[in-house]
Amino acid sequence: MTGSGTDPMSRAKPMRIAVLRCERLPGFVTWEIPDVESLFDDDHRLLDAFAERGVDAEPVAWSSAEVDWNAYDAVVIRSTWDYVDRLPRFLEVIAAIERSSAALLNSGAAVRWNADKHYLDDLDHLGVPIVPLVRGTPAGASRLHAAVAEAGWHELVLKPAVGVGGSGVVRADAATLQQALDAIPPETEVMVQPFAPAILDEGELSFVFLGGESSHVLRKRPATGDFRAHGIYGGTVERATAERSDLAEVQSMLARLPFDLLYARVDVVRVDGRLAALELELIEPMLYLGLAPGSAGRIADATLARLARPAPG
The missing domain is CATH 3.30.1490 (Dna Ligase; domain 1)
Structure with missing residues (x-):
């Protein structure tokens, strides 16, 4: 991570943070969504949390032309969903941010690793249970x-x-x-x-980690007649309480990764009685901050804590 920071309240100028989002929805969304901006609820809550802490944060489309990344203390990747339509260009932007003085969260190394589902092979090699593939x-x-x-x-x-x-x-x-x-x-x-039949009854469980700590757990179930738990396909999302053993198992999965993560969402499903990773989301996951009071503030605080660390070397 490049860049360094101090207490924003002690600076002559407010700290500036870019919250990265998409310029448009990804190409696979071909149906009308009545309230598109509601999809960005996480972003709005995070921007408000930064503002409450005296930080000048603004949404920035990752694909915007000629952004001066040096003008920001940090760039927090959030709703950059359309990167799948232009992955090479997205990775070029990530590299440009890395060359700037701004801190990139999550890191470029984590982004490049997570952008292709070959990361599941790496998880398997690291001893993380995954759904076979x-x-x-x-x-x-x-x-x-x-x-x-x-x-x-x-x-x-x-x-x-x-x-x-x-x-x-x-x-x-x-x-x-x-x-x-x-x-x-x-x-x-x-x-x-x-x-995995468990998706239809127990549902898919999403464990959200913020600043390296467990924040909240979500239960996602598909709509009747579907198998995809995503809300855009009619699936439901609710706050869940995880068994202590399940949380410990997911924490063990995440601990095997070589990254210092601002946020992560680990999507798991039970296979033969044991949790197995379906996805590990480190780039642009919906974190459903509205279901977990205080969670947006935890991301903001974790961001500022990372900026306050002494520069390496």
């Missing part, structure tokens, strides 16, 4: 079919290797897998996983 492309469909048959999976989920918000995710079975693959460009990398 096989990788391939529609052009290599025969290998995918063979791997699914060998694993004995019957109900399947097919996902793109790069994506947000459940974009491009489809449910299939061994018989309809080829039909699903035929709808995807042949060289697009995809993942095939067994469908």
